[in-house]
Amino acid sequence: MQSVNDNEEMNLFREMTIRCLEQEISPHYEQWEEEHATPRGIWNTLGQAGLLGPDLPEMYGAAETSFEVSQMITYEMSRMGFGGLSSGYNIHSNIVMPYILHIGTDQQKQQWLPKMVTGEVLSAIAMTEPGAGSDLAGMTTSAVKDGDDWVLNGSKVFITNGIYADLVVVCAKTDPNAGSKGISLFLVDTTLPGFNRGKSIRKIGQHSSDTAELFFENMRVPANALLGEPGKGFVYLMQELPRERLGVASQAVGAADGALALTIDYVKERKAFGQAISEFQNTRFTLAGCKTQIEANRALLNSCLDKYSRQEMTVDDAAILKLSATEMQVQVIDQCLQMFGGYGYTAEYPISRFYVDARIQTIYAGTSEIMKEVISRSMFK
Numbered sequence: 001m002q003s004v005n006d007n008e009e010m011n012l013f014r015e016m017t018i019r020c021l022e023q024e025i026s027p028h029y030e031q032w033e034e035e036h037a038t039p040r041g042i043w044n045t046l047g048q049a050g051l052l053g054p055d056l057p058e059m060y061g062a063a064e065t066s067f068e069v070s071q072m073i074t075y076e077m078s079r080m081g082f083g084g085l086s087s088g089y090n091i092h093s094n095i096v097m098p099y100i101l102h103i104g105t106d107q108q109k110q111q112w113l114p115k116m117v118t119g120e121v122l123s124a125i126a127m128t129e130p131g132a133g134s135d136l137a138g139m140t141t142s143a144v145k146d147g148d149d150w151v152l153n154g155s156k157v158f159i160t161n162g163i164y165a166d167l168v169v170v171c172a173k174t175d176p177n178a179g180s181k182g183i184s185l186f187l188v189d190t191t192l193p194g195f196n197r198g199k200s201i202r203k204i205g206q207h208s209s210d211t212a213e214l215f216f217e218n219m220r221v222p223a224n225a226l227l228g229e230p231g232k233g234f235v236y237l238m239q240e241l242p243r244e245r246l247g248v249a250s251q252a253v254g255a256a257d258g259a260l261a262l263t264i265d266y267v268k269e270r271k272a273f274g275q276a277i278s279e280f281q282n283t284r285f286t287l288a289g290c291k292t293q294i295e296a297n298r299a300l301l302n303s304c305l306d307k308y309s310r311q312e313m314t315v316d317d318a319a320i321l322k323l324s325a326t327e328m329q330v331q332v333i334d335q336c337l338q339m340f341g342g343y344g345y346t347a348e349y350p351i352s353r354f355y356v357d358a359r360i361q362t363i364y365a366g367t368s369e370i371m372k373e374v375i376s377r378s379m380f381k
Contacts, residue, residue, distance in 0.1 A: 014076065038208045048118070050063055052117050054069045060117055073089065075254035076254065078252075079255065079258040081350050090244075090250075096116070096167070103185070105224070126162075150225065159214050161210060184226060185228055205355075242308055242314070244318075245365055259337075316375060323372065327368060337354075
């Protein structure tokens, strides 16, 4: 991902990232995929390498880089075929950390951010419920004030990092009659009584990414667990959506780049009818189309990165980017897998993992249908 803000800092962190991933992730990733689990200690390893929250201020133990460095790390994980890891990373570094940094009190920042940078604390965000997906106003998880505490009751599902998370940002209704204006956010310490996790959810892709259902049963959290002001949770979610969707788009472009590189190598070696299949016009034209789609979305991503750095990226910008980049990812990787023929359908070839990992991208962080609804609303005001 060549960002408009590429510089010496970016190149240094890119080299560090690739070296760490090659040494610490690549030799073990196939096993993690087969086991449907990533070892908890890998987050400490990433923290020791300086890859968690690199753009946070130095006072929290981070390098205080540009925010594009965190996006680049997401991109490189995805390009190298580590889709499950990149999703967990995006949640921890590109979503939860900015929430705390931008909304949290000084006490909350000091309590959580340094440990998140080192990997001592792994985080998750819990929005989706069994009966309420994209319709956040329909959530039923509640938080009721009781003395100096809040009492949480309810459940969340499809929570990335849910199995190992030490800290979960939980969306809950504090005013059941106020719709989206009755949602508040809480920093939930998962060691407290009343918090429980379901089994790791088996998925068709991103196998090594731990995904869980979470349960809150009369769980008491202290008053200082409230993140921001009560009733403003939906507003905060809208404020932070651009960065979340930038991360998903970085994953999309990275994965498409990785899949295309694999495919180019394969078609140059694979023979059919006495010649490399790269010599057939259909192969060359199909992959030329893939390259064009990737580059168009890279340009859109870089434009949005630039807008975000100037605090000019809108919710509409984020929706357009997320819709375009993830749909491109699915389409391009599908065409790449086709070039492998029957081998592409086997787990032995990495292209198959790119394929199954891509499918969730048009669903989480807002489905493609929801993105179209967001975009169309601005068109027909």
